[in-house]
Amino acid sequence: MRAEIFSVGTELLLGEIVDTNAAYLAQQLSALGIDLYYISQIGDNLGRLVDALKRAKSRSDLTIITGGLGPTEDDLTREAIAETLGERMVVQPDLERELRDFFARRHREMPETNVKQATLIPSARAIPNPVGTAPGWWVEKDGWIVVAMPGVPSEMKRMWEHEVAPRLRDCCGGAVIYSRTLKVIGLGESTVEEMIRPLLSSSNPTLATYAKNDGIHVRLAAKAANQEEAERLIAGPEARVREILGDSIYGVNDETLESVVGQLLQKKGLTLATMESCSGGFLASLITDVPGSSAYFRGGVVAYSNDMKVAMGVDRQTIEKYGAVSAETAAAMARAIRQRTGADIGLAVTGVAGPSLLEGKPVGTAHIALDLQGRPAALYQVFGTMRAQIKRMSALNALNLLRLELIK
């Protein structure tokens, strides 16, 4: 089955928004085992839309359109499908009632132009959209399937997940593509690639590495008749990757380093406090991104000045003797914040976020220290030169140091 995607909207051609819908749908089609051959962005222009649809009818079995289902004159997806198929749009009383109800529930007047959102053509069935005013269209004619969905990403994704994907799975799904992503931290992409090189030539499942902002992702993707078989295909290679990369793997799929650390802390009944300088609050912010983190996170200090470090219990002599950016000061920060807050664990980061050298140490230098009920651990590393990257990498590596201590 050959599929094609159209994203409709002049704002795409002005570069005012990036087309994330097409990338989402491309990934989804791949998981359904449907081959995608073309993606195009088209403006709100009837002639060009009809041209594109006629070409799609001649070369694709399935055409997926997002956008152009709004109520205004600019919204021309329905009109273009009707013209391509030589059919006429007719208002459907049941759809019109739903539409008027939608406005009534919000105590708003329905503009009369909106009624075009309640139309269908003979070859189209409506696809429900409980979160917006525009139902989608599922069109079948001459062996060609057209699916039209709203362009608003949240409405489109809901409609895809609840309505379109299940129907496509039934009618048209090919082999299933099932993937698992193992997330790695503490190793560079080329190192990871080198370590698992013998596995990278595998064709089913395929293995690939991606450098992401939360570490290196190793993606295993298998193609099979069904998910169970795909999972079986992945199991062996995944076990080998885990054997090779060991504790450097911190999570799978949607897991984040901060959620994994949160789970470990909760399981062990330990509480945490932080003191950070170069990461500037990013470490605390990562930790508090996890819902329910108040159960284990006592709080943190962003000690952006030496006075602040001293006020929070770091010995001024330590700073003066070794420097604010040193293993000794990091250790003192971890110990001080643990004692000051009564938490089980103190986690500290001190470093140089730039733009200039500090104490003669280069931008990107970071010392990370941990005090787990008196047991120390430490990490020293230099992270790039970009401020945002230094903040992120020093915070992530602090969390990883904690993770490694917790799983010891």
Place this chain on the structure above:
Amino acid sequence: MRAEIFSVGTELLLGEIVDTNAAYLAQQLSALGIDLYYISQIGDNLGRLVDALKRAKSRSDLTIITGGLGPTEDDLTREAIAETLGERMVVQPDLERELRDFFARRHREMPETNVKQATLIPSARAIPNPVGTAPGWWVEKDGWIVVAMPGVPSEMKRMWEHEVAPRLRDCCGGAVIYSRTLKVIGLGESTVEEMIRPLLSSSNPTLATYAKNDGIHVRLAAKAANQEEAERLIAGPEARVREILGDSIYGVNDETLESVVGQLLQKKGLTLATMESCSGGFLASLITDVPGSSAYFRGGVVAYSNDMKVAMGVDRQTIEKYGAVSAETAAAMARAIRQRTGADIGLAVTGVAGPSLLEGKPVGTAHIALDLQGRPAALYQVFGTMRAQIKRMSALNALNLLRLELIK
């Protein structure tokens, strides 16, 4: 002049990457006054590439291609252009020398397949690429211009800015489109739209509002023969928007709330410290995103527990009497952190980030307080229900409260 963009790469059709190149180029073409009619993503397939190029030759004056210029068998952009024009690729000695030098400088062996990056066809001139191995192609034949650039965004953008945009401006630029974005905080999108409605019907400049994660953007875009004229066209409407929205406008174009606040603090020689609960470190992290922020930011406390607030100088009785989420506790936090750190300004946020109610107060509730050398200011608001949104909005509104006090 009608332009068309192709982004080449099978990874785009698998949804593994989002096509940000096309959006960037679309914006750039718009600024050059060149009309863009089509964007397409195409896989690494010679037949489909040639089909697409033949269609582009028949319907566009300018075709811009990114991707497919690498050294491997999958990289087929050069081959597709050659086949479309019926021309033959020939290795150019000068390009080959540059290519071999590139590898020699990095002490690496050049794989022989790379030599195809040193080819041209008779209608093509090379576009220099000092940051990568693949030069671009500038092709002109039968009144059709094809520009092929690497797919790596950093290489593409450099080549565009230094080589392609200047040539296009000379040969093909139409009217200039010049835009300015005014950034607004503290008002919702529909309120902003309502306030400036009379201006929204203007056709040159056009005015539009966009809801972004740092507030509402009001974009003024003028079309004119040159930038000076476009700026003149924008000046009047911009002055009227500024009159209507007043202090709600915090910045222009690339300015951020945190950079604007940083400039104000530096100008006034004031220092800042923060204490935050529901924003969980995001406020401190925003402040420290600004290079040089250590000049005015003493540091902050993420007081995620009542004990932490008390340890930092908040009176326990205030918390017990009014609740941790209250105007009184927020004010006490601002005062305490100012006194504790000796900063001129204490800025505090306390609220409910969820997932559940706190002290019977709904998720999203936030109290913000400021103590500017003893002068208090406060803000109470309810921000959505999503954790990330509550963190972001409470932090941004805290910065905005500070900004409004500083410009008083």
